[in-house]
Amino acid sequence: GDSVTQMEGPVTLSEEAFLTINCTYTATGYPSLFWYVQYPGEGLQLLLKATKADDKGSNKGFEATYRKETTSFHLEKGSVQVSDSAVYFCALTPWAGANSKLTFGKGITLSVRP
Amino acid sequence: DTGVSQNPRHKITKRGQNVTFRCDPISEHNRLYWYRQTLGQGPEFLTYFQNEAQLEKSRLLSDRFSAERPKGSFSTLEIQRTEQGDSAMYLCASSFLGTEGSDTQYFGPGTRLTVL
Secondary structure (H helix, E strand, C coil), X not given: CCEEEECCCCEEEECCXXXXXXXXXXXXXXXXXXXXXXXXXXXXXXXXXXXXXXXEEEECCEEEECECCCCECCEEECCCCHHHCEEEEEEEECCCCCCCCCEECCCEEEEEEC | CCCCEEECCEEEECCCCCEEEEEXXXXXXXXEEEEEECCCCCCEEEEEEECCEEEEECXXXXXXXXXXXXXXXXXXXXXXXXXXXXXXXXXXXXXXXXCCCCCCCEECCCEEEEEC
């Protein structure tokens, strides 16, 4: 079945550091890929998405590129802020037209110190 | 657009009791999903509806769990004879499936269930 693997955490960075959070997936066909973020005390929010190979999703300074050849969707940000401290989940849905249930990775906690 | 709402936000119950949660999706969203999230894990799919029809149930959803979406709007998730292992955050999400064949899910704040 479909699965998502995220790098082990937690991750602690200093403000303005470069961020990379790795995500790889296993799926049949052409899944859509997502990053969701969960800020402390809040619900899951969609951060960005990409629906086909080589697409780049971007939002709030975060970017991720859909790499079919490496089955990856790594999240990057050039300069993190304290306000980026949250739990980040990589997720996929199966090919368009199928049941769009999300399969999530375990999530990774990011802490950014001033 | 008020977003997805869930009630109650917290529920504490004793083992063996029945509980019911409600989810109100974003208006005009035709799909509604339920997920369960335990500490340190990502959410796991439980079931989903397209309009009022329940189209898929996960094997995680035992016979003690039942979900409804009677008029294709709000949904309820009931757990009968709760067990301590049911303690988790129950998340609802909604989406609109259009003609392009893909949809994006928007999540509610969740209902945290604690079974004593």
